[in-house]
């Protein structure tokens with residue numbers, strides 16, 4: 001029943017190149033790969049025989065987990081850098097580019113990267129049916145890392161070396177939790193933009209989006225607010241539904257009485273802007289990802305451009321800009337369409353990011369639902385928490401109740417500590433305009449577990465390769481992280 005060797009799935013490039021839009025596509029904080037020069041050779045896939053269920057000693061089934069290595073910079077005695085991956089494919093581009101590569105060069109590090117189970121090509125079960133997803137959890141992922149680390153220490157002769165782990169977003173949390181739970185295997189961790197607190201209703205997300213748009217100018221938020229207010233008024237009558245269908249280029253006519261479709265529409269439209277804010281100016285452009293040139297400045301310039309008509313018309317113009325850049329003719333916004341896609345259990349058409357497997361983790365471990373429940377945000381109130389929690393049942397079945405979700409989140413914070421995380425030698429870089437910082441570590445836990453505040457940068461910016469246009473504080477943060485790692489490497493292994 002479980003999957004053998006090499007999976008045949010070729011996953012599409014992620015981000016804006018995804019063909020399908022849904023209320024919760026990319027906003028979970030997935031980390032897209034950096035750009036590499038055309039013609040750069042990338043390391044090949046390697047496969048590690050991994051245990052399916054680490055918590056049932058009588059289950060001896062195994063599967064193949066993908067990993068990458070790059071020993072180019074390694075000199076005997078140097079550290080081992082292990083990249084922890086999260087809710088998307090592990091991309092070999094990170095093995096040749098990114099801030100950690102520049103650290104590896106200076107510190108003679110051996111580079112490893114292990115793909116997360118149930119993402120990319122690391123598919124432990126034959127499909128993603130709900131029964132088969134029971135082996136998908138952060139705890140199983142951490143145990144994968146432990147078994148992998150112990151095995152590589154031995155097979156690569158890296159037993160005496162100090163291991164430093166890196167992760168961003170969900171995998172940033174995994175980096176911190178790996179150090180917490182397996183301190184004998186990992187010497188230090190760089191946990192970038194890590195949402196270490198699980199939370200069902202992540203309503204603060206849109207508050208930070210608001211604050212980030214305000215860095216451009218308060219008018220930008222006023223226009224988002226006005227546009228959503230006008231949209232809401234148009235929903236009150238049939239003629240309005242037709243207007244919305246036309247102006248927002250909906251694939252199917254809007255029925256304003258269908259609350260789930262309405263919620264999904266508002267959520268998708270907010271999602272466009274959420275994504276721009278989350279990834280603003282982070283050097284993630286690489287071939288295939290379209291639309292990285294759309295920034296907060298672009299969005300706010302359109303929303304405040306009076307020659308484009310009313311705020312509502314400008315919001316529609318913005319939507320058209322997103323559709324065009326994605327090469328889509330119309331906006332697929334219906335709830336049914338979204339749930340249908342999320343119910344598909346075959347690995348064949350798994351687009352991964354924000355896909356079925358990550359939604360499963362949100363329904364069982366994290367929540368993180370970016371609802372419209374805060375009154376301190378301009379996106380209206382059409383996508384409340386229950387719009388998200390009901391998706392767990394609609395996608396995975398009646399067992400996946402709100403009670404189950406609430407317990408899962410409580411359990412996650414109980415086993416890892418939430419904001420009371422007790423760790424040493426973990427650094428938490430923090431971008432001020434990244435909406436995820438609301439669940440992250442924003443103040444020093446201790447002198448050995450500091451937060452680094454990067455004013456003006458977005459999600460995971462410090463992990464990307466340096467660029468001449470980087471803000472000086474971003475450059476300084478990369479250097480500060482380097483100094484910390486250097487200090488750690490001089491410390492005894494405790």
Ligand SMILES: *[C@@H]1O[C@H](CO)[C@@H](O)[C@H](O)[C@H]1NC(C)=O
Nearest residue numbers: 041042043070072095096097
């Ligand atoms: C390791 O990374 C360096 C720097 O990008 C690159 O030149 C080299 O080819 C990589 N090695 C492997 C095995 O991919």
Ligand SMILES: *[C@@H]1O[C@H](CO)[C@@H](O)[C@H](O)[C@H]1NC(C)=O
Nearest residue numbers: 290291292293294295298325
């Ligand atoms: C972004 O780049 C695409 C081409 O890659 C271009 O068509 C589009 O006009 C650009 N948009 C903005 C806002 O610069």
Ligand SMILES: *[C@@H]1O[C@H](CO)[C@@H](O)[C@H](O)[C@H]1NC(C)=O
Nearest residue numbers: 301302304305306307308317
């Ligand atoms: C406003 O939009 C019009 C029409 O697209 C464009 O020609 C003009 O340059 C825009 N103005 C600003 C300030 O962006």
Ligand SMILES: *[C@@H]1O[C@H](CO)[C@@H](O)[C@H](O)[C@H]1NC(C)=O
Nearest residue numbers: 343344345346347348349350
């Ligand atoms: C995957 O998508 C293609 C194109 O939409 C479709 O023809 C095929 O049947 C799908 N495969 C599965 C297993 O759903």
Ligand SMILES: *[C@@H]1O[C@H](CO)[C@@H](O)[C@H](O)[C@H]1NC(C)=O
Nearest residue numbers: 430432442443444451452453
């Ligand atoms: C992290 O960012 C938040 C929001 O900008 C800020 O309030 C906090 O002080 C930052 N953390 C540190 C350690 O500077």
Ligand SMILES: *[C@@H]1O[C@H](CO)[C@@H](O)[C@H](O)[C@H]1NC(C)=O
Nearest residue numbers: 443444446447448449450451
């Ligand atoms: C947090 O820790 C960093 C690194 O040790 C230090 O530079 C900074 O001053 C600390 N911040 C506070 C508010 O204690």
Ligand SMILES: *[C@@H]1O[C@H](CO)[C@@H](O)[C@H](O)[C@H]1NC(C)=O
Nearest residue numbers: 215432453454455456457473
């Ligand atoms: C962040 O930078 C802006 C200017 O770019 C400044 O106005 C603001 O005070 C800074 N915030 C912090 C917390 O340093």
